[in-house]
Amino acid sequence: MPDRARGYEVAVLGAGCAGAAAAYALARRRIAPVVVDTSRPDGAVPASAAVAVQSGTPADIRLAVRSAERFPELQDAIGGFGYRRTGGLTVALTDADAEMGRARAAQAGAAGLPVAWLSREETLRREPGLTEHTAGAVYCGYDGVADPGALARRLLAAALGFGGATHLDCGYISIARQNGGFRIRTGRDEIVARRVVVASMELLGMAVRQLGAGPPARSGRRRVAVTERIAPLLRHTVNGIRQHPSGELVLDPPALVDEGATAENARALVEALRRIAAAAVCLVPGVEPARIIHAPLLVSAEPADGRPAVGRLEDDLYFALAGADRAVTYCPVIGDAIADAVSRNRWPDGLDIWAPGRFAVVAAGAGTAGGLGPDRGVQDSSQGS
Numbered sequence: 001m002p003d004r005a006r007g008y009e010v011a012v013l014g015a016g017c018a019g020a021a022a023a024y025a026l027a028r029r030r031i032a033p034v035v036v037d038t039s040r041p042d043g044a045v046p047a048s049a050a051v052a053v054q055s056g057t058p059a060d061i062r063l064a065v066r067s068a069e070r071f072p073e074l075q076d077a078i079g080g081f082g083y084r085r086t087g088g089l090t091v092a093l094t095d096a097d098a099e100m101g102r103a104r105a106a107q108a109g110a111a112g113l114p115v116a117w118l119s120r121e122e123t124l125r126r127e128p129g130l131t132e133h134t135a136g137a138v139y140c141g142y143d144g145v146a147d148p149g150a151l152a153r154r155l156l157a158a159a160l161g162f163g164g165a166t167h168l169d170c171g172y173i174s175i176a177r178q179n180g181g182f183r184i185r186t187g188r189d190e191i192v193a194r195r196v197v198v199a200s201m202e203l204l205g206m207a208v209r210q211l212g213a214g215p216p217a218r219s220g221r222r223r224v225a226v227t228e229r230i231a232p233l234l235r236h237t238v239n240g241i242r243q244h245p246s247g248e249l250v251l252d253p254p255a256l257v258d259e260g261a262t263a264e265n266a267r268a269l270v271e272a273l274r275r276i277a278a279a280a281v282c283l284v285p286g287v288e289p290a291r292i293i294h295a296p297l298l299v300s301a302e303p304a305d306g307r308p309a310v311g312r313l314e315d316d317l318y319f320a321l322a323g324a325d326r327a328v329t330y331c332p333v334i335g336d337a338i339a340d341a342v343s344r345n346r347w348p349d350g351l352d353i354w355a356p357g358r359f360a361v362v363a364a365g366a367g368t369a370g371g372l373g374p375d376r377g378v379q380d381s382s383q384g385s
Helices: 017-028 058-078 095-110 120-126 148-161 201-211 266-283 324-344 356-365
Strands: 006-013 033-036 049-051 088-092 115-118 136-140 144-146 165-167 173-178 181-186 190-198 217-223 225-229 241-243 248-251 292-294 297-303 309-314 317-321
Touching (some): 006 017, 017 317, 017 324, 033 190, 049 058, 058 148, 217 266, 317 324
Parallel strands (some): 006 033, 006 190
16 A cells, blocks of 8 residues: 555645635646545535725735735736626714724724725715615725635635646545655545645644644634526625626625534524624615525534644744635635745745744643744744734
8 A cells, every 4th residue: 555655745634714725825836636525525615705904903904905806916917706896894883883984994003004984975975875874884895705615615726737746536535644745545545745735724634633733723613695587776895795797796794703513403503694684684674575595504613722833833834724704805815835844945925913833832831742833934924822
């Protein structure tokens, strides 16, 4: 078996948006990677996810803007993945929400970021379909939407075009260290790689068990409702609500609510849909006559503090971990960061907030063998908060 193992410079574990972006960026730098996953990036629902630039702290927004600026050229390079820069509104319906919105916009504006507070009149002028109870909105012109499944597939196909390889639907994955790298066994093949990028929260558990390293994670789920096609109603992404060019509305609660692992029964499903629909109608009254035709349950895991964990953990082990939504928003930056770290031993400016080393205390407390010490050896970086 060892004699038949295929050898690669880098193995990327995870074929989602973060892993596919890392593979694409590596392949473009002539470091042909192999992407390994137990599934395929085909099951993302609904067909669009928010590219939520205005969320988070100024440091988060700065990275999201950097990523959003890359999407048009990326779509030109790899083919369409449904990216549209719609602009985004976080609408306030109460005086308290408006006060928080003004403060958030002021903080971002002071940092030189393209986030602004709009008055009630300006908000309704830009988005006439909103309720008359609108008190104003935080606006960012870089917010948009993209199809996560198409994005990952396009990135993987482009990586293959640059000499990369994939092992998808591989049944299972086991990984162990060996001299000069790693040995990865799957249901169909065996691979050796000098370096490994863990880019899947789902496969992270395997890495923790077998390599003894990994940041703490949290999981959650939320129900998303998709309506029938209706006449154009929204111009922007509004509090997680967006409209496809074909007319369907996606009613997507902005927060990932951890509801545990308990299976959802019919009563809970009805109640969840009632809450989603009521919130949408309260904000956009024109939603009311639209019938809900699809309501997928989205399950996602992410690093425990919600931020991506991207960087080098050890000399030959890297993380490119993010929740599903953030992986879409940040994937161009995540891909370039991993490729720069692997190919040039450099780390882009501004990404220290993603350093896996920030979890060192938590991981040690959880008894993670091997530990998560501060990132080492990457030049131009002060990773480890």
